[in-house]
Amino acid sequence: xxxxxxxxxxxxxxxxxxxxxxxxxxxxxxxxxxxxxxxxxxxxxxxxxxxxxxxxxxxxxxxxxxxxxxxxxxxxxxxxxxxxxxxxxxxxxxxxxxxxxxxxxxxxxxxxxxxxxxxxxxxxxxxxxxxxxxxxxxxxxxxxxxxxxxxxxxxxxxxxxxxxxxxxxxxxxxxxxxxxxxxxxxxxxxxxxxxxxxxxxxxxxxxxxxxxxxxxxxxxxxxxxxxxxxxxxxxxxxxxxxxxxxxxxxxxxxxxxxxxxxxxxxxxxxxxxxxxxxxxxxxxxxxxxxxxxxxxxxxxxxxxxxxxxxxxxxxxxxxxxxxxxxxxxxxxxxxxxxxxxxxxxxxxxxxxxx
Amino acid sequence: xxxxxxxxxxxxxxxxxxxxxxxxxxxxxxxxxxxxxxxxxxxxxxxxxxxxxxxxxxxxxxxxxxxxxxxxxxxxxxxxxxxxxxxxxxxxxxxxxxxxxxxxxxxxxxxxxxxxxxxxxxxxxxxxxxxxxxxxxxxxxxxxxxxxxxxxxxxxxxxxxxxxxxxxxxxxxxxxxxxxxxxxxxxxxxxxxxxxxxxxxxxxxxxxxxxxxxxxxxxxxxxxxxxxxxxxxxxxxxxxxxxxxxxxxxxxxxxxxxxxxxxxxxxxxxxxxxxxxxxxxxxxxxxxxxxxxxxxxxxxxxxxxxxxxxxxxxxxxxxxxxxxxxxxxxxxxxxxxxxxxxxxxxxxxxxxxxxxxxxxxxxxxxxxxxxxxxxxxxxxxxxxxxxxxxxxxxxxxxxx
Numbered sequence: 001x002x003x004x005x006x007x008x009x010x011x012x013x014x015x016x017x018x019x020x021x022x023x024x025x026x027x028x029x030x031x032x033x034x035x036x037x038x039x040x041x042x043x044x045x046x047x048x049x050x051x052x053x054x055x056x057x058x059x060x061x062x063x064x065x066x067x068x069x070x071x072x073x074x075x076x077x078x079x080x081x082x083x084x085x086x087x088x089x090x091x092x093x094x095x096x097x098x099x100x101x102x103x104x105x106x107x108x109x110x111x112x113x114x115x116x117x118x119x120x121x122x123x124x125x126x127x128x129x130x131x132x133x134x135x136x137x138x139x140x141x142x143x144x145x146x147x148x149x150x151x152x153x154x155x156x157x158x159x160x161x162x163x164x165x166x167x168x169x170x171x172x173x174x175x176x177x178x179x180x181x182x183x184x185x186x187x188x189x190x191x192x193x194x195x196x197x198x199x200x201x202x203x204x205x206x207x208x209x210x211x212x213x214x215x216x217x218x219x220x221x222x223x224x225x226x227x228x229x230x231x232x233x234x235x236x237x238x239x240x241x242x243x244x245x246x247x248x249x250x251x252x253x254x255x256x257x258x259x260x261x262x263x264x265x266x267x268x269x270x271x272x273x274x275x276x277x278x279x280x281x282x283x284x285x286x287x288x289x290x291x292x293x294x295x296x297x298x299x300x301x302x303x304x305x306x307x308x309x310x311x312x313x314x315x316x317x318x319x320x321x322x323x324x325x326x327x328x329x330x331x332x333x334x335x336x337x338x339x340x341x342x343x344x345x346x347x348x349x350x351x352x353x354x
Numbered sequence: 355x356x357x358x359x360x361x362x363x364x365x366x367x368x369x370x371x372x373x374x375x376x377x378x379x380x381x382x383x384x385x386x387x388x389x390x391x392x393x394x395x396x397x398x399x400x401x402x403x404x405x406x407x408x409x410x411x412x413x414x415x416x417x418x419x420x421x422x423x424x425x426x427x428x429x430x431x432x433x434x435x436x437x438x439x440x441x442x443x444x445x446x447x448x449x450x451x452x453x454x455x456x457x458x459x460x461x462x463x464x465x466x467x468x469x470x471x472x473x474x475x476x477x478x479x480x481x482x483x484x485x486x487x488x489x490x491x492x493x494x495x496x497x498x499x500x501x502x503x504x505x506x507x508x509x510x511x512x513x514x515x516x517x518x519x520x521x522x523x524x525x526x527x528x529x530x531x532x533x534x535x536x537x538x539x540x541x542x543x544x545x546x547x548x549x550x551x552x553x554x555x556x557x558x559x560x561x562x563x564x565x566x567x568x569x570x571x572x573x574x575x576x577x578x579x580x581x582x583x584x585x586x587x588x589x590x591x592x593x594x595x596x597x598x599x600x601x602x603x604x605x606x607x608x609x610x611x612x613x614x615x616x617x618x619x620x621x622x623x624x625x626x627x628x629x630x631x632x633x634x635x636x637x638x639x640x641x642x643x644x645x646x647x648x649x650x651x652x653x654x655x656x657x658x659x660x661x662x663x664x665x666x667x668x669x670x671x672x673x674x675x676x677x678x679x680x681x682x683x684x685x686x687x688x689x690x691x692x693x694x695x696x697x698x699x700x701x702x703x704x705x706x707x708x709x710x711x712x713x714x715x716x717x718x719x720x721x722x723x724x725x726x727x728x729x730x731x732x733x734x735x736x737x738x739x740x741x742x743x744x745x746x747x748x749x750x751x752x753x754x
Contacts, residue, residue: 001424001658002356067355166476236739249743253732259739260731264671268651270667275650278355288647297643352617354629354638 003274005071012064013071019048020079026323030113031187032082033326037105042083046114053087059105060112061093066215067277070222074273077226077334080326082186084117084150086219087157091212092118095157095165097303098203107143107155107167119150121158121192125213133161134194140192140200141166151177152189158192159201159213163206166199173197186326212279213338214291218277220334221295224302225266225273227327227334231309234324238313255312262308265301272298289351296344299335306331357653359424366426370405374436388442388473389511390744397441397473404443405429407471410451415468434605444515445502446470446477450523453540454592456579466542478545480510480524481590488729491534491587495569497526497541499576504528505542506549506572516552519545529584538586539575542578549573559715560699579617601724602676604648607683610713611645613706614638614687621690621705628690637686644679646671667738674730677720684695684714 005013024041032038046053051070055061062068069090076085088111096104110116123146124133134143145158156168156177168175173196182189203209236259239250249255276294279287306328310317317324337342360366370566375729382393400406408425410416420423433440441447451470454463469475488494495508506526516522522543529537545552549572554562581589618629618638628634658665687710688695697704698711721727735741 001359001657001660003653004355004661004663006355071743206495232528236741240741248742251745252743256735256739256741257728257731259741260674263667263734263738264674264731267667267671268647268675271650272647274355275653278357283357284357293639293643293646296640298645300640300643313527341640342636344635345643347637348639348642354635 002188003271005274006335007083009068009071012068013075016045016050016072016075019044020075024079024081026326029080029082029186029326030323031331037083038082041081042088042117043114045083045085046112050085051093051110051114054090054093055108055112057095059108065277066090066272069137070218070273073219073222074226074229077223077330078230080186080227080330081229084119084153084188086172086216087118087120087150087153088116090219091120091122091157091216094215095202096167098208099167101200103200104169110154116154117150119148119153119156119192120147120216121145121148121151121156122213122338123147123217124161125159125163125209127343128161134158134166134192136160136162136164136166136199136201138311139199141165141168141197141199144191144193146191147189148192149337150188151179151192152185152188156192157202157212158194159209162204163209164204165202165209165212167198167202168192168199172199182333183329186330187333189333209292210288214288215321217281217291217338218273218280221276221291221298222273222339224298224331224334225269227330228262228266228269228298228305228309231305231324231327231331232266234258234311234322235259235262235309241316249314257285258308258312266305267344269298271302289348292339292344292348292351295339296348298343299341299344302331303335359428363424363428366425367432370428370432371436373403373405373423374432374438378438380435385439385443388444388476389405389681393439393442395475396439397471400441401471405433407451410455410471414455414463415471423656427656431605434609440562442471442473444477445479445523446475446521447472449593450477453523453589456592457589462542462580475521476515476519478513478519478521478522478565478567480513480516480517482512482630483509484511484566488726491538493525493527493538495524496530497528497539497574499528500573502576503575504576504578506541506543506569506574508569510688511555511564512568513552513565513567514563516545516567517554517562521545522567523580525586525590528586532584535587536584538590539583540580540586540589541574542580543572543574547572547574557715557719559719561714561744601720602648602672602674602679604645604652604672604676605680606692607645607680608649609689610680610683611642614683614690617687617705618690621694623692630647634690637689641679641686645683648675648679667734670730670734670738674727677717681714681717681721684710685716688714700752718727 023044027249028041029062049062050072052061053064073085076083092111096107106107111118132144132146134141141158154170158166158168170177174197176193178188179188239255241250242249272294276290279290310324310328313324381396382390387393403532404417404419408419409421412418429440438719447470451467454466456499481490483493484493495510497504497506522545524541525538527537534712549570551568553566555564555566556562557564618634619627626644654668693704694703694705698708737741
């Protein structure tokens with residue numbers, strides 16, 4: 001009986017945190033938000049082995065699990081790090097396992113060394129809007145996918161309306177790759193338009209595609225957990241320093257209780273994230289339901305922490321001076337991406353036949 | 355990560371399950387029944403098999419096993435699943451015996467533990483006072499030594515089972531000049547001592563579980579103290595944290611959640627099942643997400659105990675979150691029933707034996723009792739997040 005992180009997992013997260021503390025501080029986030037790239041940060045992270053975590057040993061990987069990847073995602077969320085992590089280090093390595101080895105290998109090698117990145121066009125799997133959707137016929141894709149994560153990446157993993165998964169190269173014939181602005185300036189989100197664009201079928205197994213969607217969701221869950229924990233820690237630290245009425249504001253119960261409410265809501269999210277990630281590794285019967293419920297619940301808690309931690313900061317929390325809004329917006333992005341709470345709860349109900 | 359208990363524990367669970375399959379019908383139906391022949395026979399059988407009082411040494415009438423967190427968990431889970439009473443509970447068994455085992459004298463252990471285990475000695479707990487609720491350490495009921503007797507004056511409130519208890523363990527002020535936490539002693543007394551008056555308190559559920567207890571020159575032998583004079587606060591706190599965890603048990607919440615799902619499947623409005631109404635279903639699934647989060651948190655706490663790790667914040671939040679969750683769950687069930695949810699007591703349209711309404715109110719009591727939610731938030735912010743304590747009332751204007 002051991003429901004907790006192993007020494008290796010703690011060490012993995014520590015090394016990522018140390019790297020991000022030193023090399024990807026708020027000034028890097030600001031630079032990225034102002035139009036910079038994430039190449040340098042991503043290069044550093046791939047040197048740490050982040051992109052090879054989930055690959056088996058015999059493919060140059062570390063043979064680790066979804067939970068390990070989620071711990072990295074948690075660190076990235078805590079630092080609001082701009083990076084192509086979800087597509088390049090999680091979904092692509094898992095998806096490409098289902099391609100013939102000789103086709104997959106060049107892609108995987110370029111992901112491992114950071115020379116290529118992967119985007120994911122999964123939004124319509126969770127719920128298509130504005131007539132978006134990609135159709136495949138004879139290995140040619142048509143239509144559009146919205147809110148693609150990393151639409152400018154070197155290759156794209158594209159889910160079609162019949163729950164198949166295709167690999168599409170950047171620059172493929174008839175492909176348009178567009179970036180659209182969202183509130184979250186730490187992420188690259190956009191659109192892919194297909195017009196008879198050639199793609200390689202990875203799998204037409206809807207269960208595999210659903211599993212990859214859930215895995216991506218858990219990465220967003222972990223990202224929110226990290227971001228929300230950072231906001232809570234920052235709010236507590238600020239409340240211990242800021243003085244009004246000759247007292248630190250953190251000595252007022254009105255402020256302390258806001259912080260306690262955040263901690264009380266957030267702390268069970270840690271175990272929930274662990275369990276939902278572990279379920280994807282080892283508990284297939286529970287994995288889908290826990291992924292839906294974990295993302296719905298932690299998105300709600302994340303939203304509560306984001307607004308409350310900002311409130312504890314007072315006026316300065318509303319400004320750009322501390323950069324707190326990057327965390328607020330990242331949590332907001334994660335909440336809507338790949339299924340907002342109500343949509344997830346609808347799915348959770350359907351999974352239980354309710 | 356390894357969520358299995360291992361083969362030894364699995365076989366213990368298997369044996370327990372087959373015992374319960376065969377014998378659960380012998381359990382008394384009322385959990386608060388400590389007196390009937392059936393209840394006492396069930397208790398004796400459970401002790402003999404090590405299914406209750408498992409870690410109480412044999413010489414004091416227990417089973418004498420080493421403490422084992424996973425065994426305790428298996429016992430709690432399986433008795434709950436079989437809907438069978440897991441032996442006697444109550445303040446004496448849950449609170450006093452662990453305290454005595456830790457801090458009692460040999461004579462106290464031998465005299466008190468065996469009859470307490472068998473329900474022959476029923477205890478109530480005298481802690482709270484009318485003027486000492488959240489600020490328990492400011493309690494004023496006092497005891498002074500007169501020869502070889504304590505003489506007690508004052509009153510207690512919220513004393514559950516005082517009207518049927520044989521004995522009370524209580525906190526009284528014995529060192530009036532000491533700082534408030536250092537002036538308290540932990541005394542034991544018989545409820546038939548002259549000078550004790552018990553007045554039942556009718557609560558909002560229309561039950562009389564709680565009482566007020568008044569002491570007028572109540573004389574108690576000087577030896578009936580646990581720990582030393584002035585150490586009562588530490589004695590009481592040896593086990594208080596344990597009670598708070600019990601008050602937020604997420605596994606009990608899961609049982610109630612499943613009850614709400616059943617209710618939503620059977621209740622209909624204009625011929626339509628409530629579960630098929632999206633607004634109700636949304637509320638249910640949202641609640642389920644919260645229950646799941648608390649159960650995973652509980653699993654983390656269980657694992658931390660087994661592996662002797664600490665997860666202080668995860669533990670501190672259980673009472674606050676767990677009691678609120680239960681209260682809201684019962685509220686959902688009442689809303690599912692609509693006007694039928696108002697039925698109470700002997701109403702012929704009563705659903706679920708009226709327990710939804712009863713629990714709804716009772717859990718409001720638990721949000722307040724055992725350290726109010728506001729006190730829990732103070733604990734979480736001060737001990738969990740290390741935020742400053744509220745400054746003491748200013749000695750002069752403008753002072754901190």
